[in-house]
Amino acid sequence: MPQLQAFNLCYQHRNGDVVFNDLSFSLTAKVTALIGINGCGKSILASILAKQKEPSSGTVICNSALGFYEQMNDVNLVDNLTIVEAIGLEPVFKALHAINQGQVTEQNLSLLEGNWDLEERFNAELVRLGINNKTPNSLSKHLSGGQLSQLKLWALFTCIKPDILILDEPSNHLDTKGKSWLIKQIHNFKGQLLLISHDQELLEHAYEVWELTTLGLTQYGTCFSEYQTQKQQQVAALENKLNHVVKQQSKLKAAEQLQKQKAQKRAGQGAALRKSGSQPKVLIDAKKDKASANLSSQSKNTAKREGELTRNKQELSSQLEQTKAQQFYLAQSGDAKHQKVLSLENVVLAHGTQKPLNLQVFSDDKIHVAGANGTGKSTLLKTLTYDIPLKAGQLHCNQALYYLDQHFTLINNKLTLLENVMTYCNNLNESTARTLLASIGFKKDAVFKHAAVLSGGEKMKLAMCIVSNIESTAFLLLDEPDNHLDLESKQLLAQSLQGFKGGFILVSHDKYFVESIGCNRQIGL
Missing domain, CATH: 1.10.287 (Helix Hairpins)
Known part of the structure; x- marks a missing residue:
């Protein structure tokens, strides 16, 4: 008998918008991939299956222990948490500490089953990830997004070890080494796994593909490459x-x-x-x-x-x-002039690599910043906008920079989509703004949705639309803009960036995405 089943699931937002309706299915394959365009309800469905959200109607039956890796859409939610709180291991560490203090209870013994060597394994994992001088109670904000993601995944795979695991975009923020580690964990996992992802490299390891659209859930009993053909x-x-x-x-x-x-x-x-x-x-x-x-x-x-x-x-x-694929639109003004935008002289970053950086960036440059998690890629971009102070050196900026981070902090969740665009892009009238929103899939009354109800991929598309239309001379700083995007949108974004007349500095771990853009320079940290 299947251990995870759903019957007639429906979910409806408070404003009456129906996300999905009458979904029924059973999880039977070892690894099942759940795919679909941004905003179709994949993360909402995952939260319902993990009992973190209530469906508007319908039933979920789970007869096994279930673990859930949730997308980290808002970095501010974990900024003030310790590392063990952020990765879900605080109860286990507390139980270990209590037993060491002589408080031996049945509950503490149950929590520590199979995890008596937790401290040693945790410290070894920090070393593997290159995280120095940190303890379980260090604040998680001192880790990179990729380091924190790997620790959360490590906790699920090796400490919590549920029978069923739901992974919602687990490869976001992971570098090449981290993604290889994740694929190995998926192969070694003994239970059943529901994988929500837009990462083609990960999807190739699924036994079955399920696709969620507004038309319902279509189950393809095939691998991902065969699904693409169908x-x-x-x-x-x-x-x-x-x-x-x-x-x-x-x-x-x-x-x-x-x-x-x-x-x-x-x-x-x-x-x-x-x-x-x-x-x-x-x-x-x-x-x-x-x-x-x-x-x-x-x-x-x-x-x-x-x-x-x-x-x-x-x-x-x-x-x-x-x-079919959705559209993705970037403003295409006149050709960017070859003018100096940035000059870095012996700059040492506050976090990450401590090697001095000497760099000159011009307005038509398309630069890819590469490097493992924790080397300071996001820190570099935030340093360029003066959000993080230099440790040493000189930074000169001659042009407006617009930073798009991986957590969409640009977007005001209290405003509608149209209000967000109009607030930032003062040069646009309402008709043009609505045309831009329609070009990325938000048509008619959809522009009056509040940004808070958007999926991660939809927020990224909205943010890209905003930063590329703020002004014609904008130079973009893009921190993993391909994260959260569905496969089609990722391909269309790559095409748009390839034809973008302005310049940008791009951080991304997706080799397929970077290669399809055709950056003319690369910086390795």
């Missing part, structure tokens, strides 16, 4: 059906026009006969009544057929919209 065939079939319906509509309109022309011709002939008096009036009136009845019947049939074709077109268009 998906392409599905899109092609929908496009063919839609093209066929459009052609039928065109033919129907042409036939309707021809009927009108024939009716007009017959009416003209009847008028001429009536005027000539060559046929009795009663006969002419009978012919006219019969012709009118035929025309009315034909018009009703045509209208019925038009209605059927229109409904088919709308249904196919809706399916295709949920199946």
Whole structure:
């Protein structure tokens, strides 16, 4: 019997928007991948399965111990927590400390089962991650996003060890070495795993793929590469059906026009006969009544057929919209002039690498910053905006810089999407702002949603839209903008950055993403 099942799940926001409806499924494969475009409800579904959210209706049955790795969308939520609090091991460490103080209770013994050597293993993990001079009670804000992510995953895989594990975007913030470690943990995990991810390298290790859309949950009993093939065939079939319906509509309109022309011709002939008096009036009136009845019947049939074709077109268009990739738009002003933007002279960062940095950056540069977790990539970007002070050296900036971090702190959750864009982009009128929002998937009344209800990927798309349209001379600092984005949006963002006329400094661990952009410089930390 499956250990995790869901029946008729529905979730609805307080404003009445339905996220998903009537989802029923059973987790049976060792590794199941849950995919879908940003905002379709994957993280909400994961929270419901982990009993952290209540569904609007429906039931979840779990007969085994379940662990949940949750996306870290807001860094401020863990800033003031200790490391063990942030990774969920505080009760275990407290139990260990209590037993060492002589407080031997059944609850403490239960918590420590299999974890008597926790302190030694924890310290060894800190060493592996290159985290120096930190204790379990050090504040988590002193770790990089990648280091904290790996520690949270390590706690789940090696200390908590549940029977079922739900991982929501576990590779976000991980460097190449960290991702390899994660893949090894997934392979060695003895239980069942539900993997929510947009990372192609991770998805290749799934046994089954589930896709969540507004149309429901489609279960593909295949690996990810086979799913991609089936998906392409599905899109092609929908496009063919839609093209066929459009052609039928065109033919129907042409036939309707021809009927009108024939009716007009017959009416003209009847008028001429009536005027000539060559046929009795009663006969002419009978012919006219019969012709009118035929025309009315034909018009009703045509209208019925038009209605059927229109409904088919709308249904196919809706399916295709949920199946095909969304758009991603970056402002494309004139070509950026080759002007010096930044100058770093013997700069030493407050955190991360302590090697002095000497660097000159120009307005048309597209620079990729590479390096392992903890080497100071995010610190470098925050130093350039003066958010973190220099430890040593000189920094000169000659142009406006716009920093987009991995936690979307740019976005005001209390404002609507439209208000966010209008607040930052003073040069845009409301019509242009709505057009920009429509181009990234927020159409019609969706612009009045509050940013707080957006998914991580939707927030990143909104933030990218804002920073690229603030002003034409903006130089962008992009801290892992590909995190949280669905596969299609990630590809479209790469294409947009490749064609972006301005300059940017990019931090990313995704080699596929970086290669597809075509950066002209790389900095290694």
